[in-house]
Amino acid sequence: MKKIKLTLATVLLGSAVFAQTQCVGLTKDSVQCKNQVKQGQLCYLHNPNYVKPSENETVICSGTTKNNTPCKSKTKHSSGKCHNHRD
Ligand SMILES: [Zn+2]
Numbered sequence: 001m002k003k004i005k006l007t008l009a010t011v012l013l014g015s016a017v018f019a020q021t022q023c024v025g026l027t028k029d030s031v032q033c034k035n036q037v038k039q040g041q042l043c044y045l046h047n048p049n050y051v052k053p054s055e056n057e058t059v060i061c062s063g064t065t066k067n068n069t070p071c072k073s074k075t076k077h078s079s080g081k082c083h084n085h086r087d
Protein backbone atom coordinates (compact mmCIF):
# COMPACT_ATOMS: atom_id res chain seq x y z
CA MET A 1 0.00 0.00 0.00
CA LYS A 2 2.77 2.37 0.92
CA LYS A 3 4.23 1.96 -2.52
CA ILE A 4 0.96 2.91 -4.23
CA LYS A 5 0.61 6.05 -2.15
CA LEU A 6 4.11 7.07 -3.05
CA THR A 7 3.39 6.56 -6.74
CA LEU A 8 0.24 8.62 -6.49
CA ALA A 9 2.13 11.45 -4.82
CA THR A 10 4.72 11.33 -7.57
CA VAL A 11 2.02 11.51 -10.24
CA LEU A 12 0.35 14.44 -8.51
CA LEU A 13 3.66 16.23 -8.19
CA GLY A 14 4.43 15.51 -11.80
CA SER A 15 1.13 16.90 -13.04
CA ALA A 16 1.66 20.02 -10.95
CA VAL A 17 4.90 20.63 -12.81
CA PHE A 18 3.19 20.10 -16.14
CA ALA A 19 0.47 22.54 -15.18
CA GLN A 20 2.97 25.29 -15.97
CA THR A 21 3.14 26.14 -19.60
CA GLN A 22 6.28 25.06 -21.34
CA CYS A 23 7.45 27.12 -24.27
CA VAL A 24 6.44 25.48 -27.55
CA GLY A 25 9.42 26.95 -29.36
CA LEU A 26 12.29 24.78 -30.52
CA THR A 27 15.94 25.23 -29.71
CA LYS A 28 18.57 25.13 -32.42
CA ASP A 29 18.89 21.39 -31.72
CA SER A 30 15.20 20.97 -32.57
CA VAL A 31 14.40 20.15 -28.96
CA GLN A 32 11.42 21.75 -27.29
CA CYS A 33 12.44 24.82 -25.34
CA LYS A 34 12.46 24.17 -21.59
CA ASN A 35 11.57 27.70 -20.54
CA GLN A 36 8.40 28.10 -18.53
CA VAL A 37 5.89 30.58 -19.83
CA LYS A 38 3.41 32.54 -17.76
CA GLN A 39 1.51 34.02 -20.69
CA GLY A 40 1.01 32.63 -24.16
CA GLN A 41 2.94 29.70 -25.52
CA LEU A 42 6.34 31.16 -26.25
CA CYS A 43 9.05 32.33 -23.90
CA TYR A 44 10.77 35.67 -24.44
CA LEU A 45 13.47 33.95 -26.49
CA HIS A 46 10.98 32.57 -28.96
CA ASN A 47 8.32 35.23 -28.89
CA PRO A 48 8.92 37.57 -31.85
CA ASN A 49 6.76 40.18 -30.15
CA TYR A 50 8.81 40.22 -26.98
CA VAL A 51 10.26 43.61 -26.18
CA LYS A 52 13.24 43.79 -23.91
CA PRO A 53 12.55 45.86 -20.80
CA SER A 54 15.59 48.01 -21.40
CA GLU A 55 15.51 51.72 -20.66
CA ASN A 56 18.37 53.13 -22.70
CA GLU A 57 20.20 51.53 -25.54
CA THR A 58 23.81 50.61 -24.95
CA VAL A 59 26.14 52.66 -27.13
CA ILE A 60 29.88 52.89 -27.55
CA CYS A 61 31.30 55.91 -25.79
CA SER A 62 31.85 58.83 -28.13
CA GLY A 63 34.84 60.12 -26.16
CA THR A 64 38.50 59.71 -27.02
CA THR A 65 41.21 58.29 -24.80
CA LYS A 66 44.41 60.13 -23.87
CA ASN A 67 46.10 58.28 -26.75
CA ASN A 68 43.63 59.99 -29.10
CA THR A 69 41.93 56.73 -29.94
CA PRO A 70 38.18 56.27 -29.72
CA CYS A 71 36.98 55.04 -26.37
CA LYS A 72 35.66 51.50 -26.56
CA SER A 73 33.64 51.58 -23.38
CA LYS A 74 29.94 50.86 -23.60
CA THR A 75 27.51 53.09 -21.86
CA LYS A 76 23.80 53.42 -21.33
CA HIS A 77 24.10 57.03 -20.31
CA SER A 78 22.01 59.49 -22.30
CA SER A 79 25.10 61.59 -23.02
CA GLY A 80 26.58 58.74 -25.05
CA LYS A 81 29.77 58.86 -23.02
CA CYS A 82 31.12 56.39 -20.50
CA HIS A 83 31.79 57.36 -16.89
CA ASN A 84 35.42 58.18 -17.77
CA HIS A 85 34.44 60.78 -20.35
CA ARG A 86 31.48 62.40 -18.69
CA ASP A 87 31.78 65.70 -16.92
ZN1 LIG B 1 11.35 29.23 -25.66
Ligand SMILES: [Zn+2]
Pocket residue numbers: 061062063064071072073081082083084085
Ligand atom coordinates in the same frame (compact mmCIF):
# COMPACT_ATOMS: atom_id res chain seq x y z
ZN1 LIG C 1 34.64 56.74 -22.74
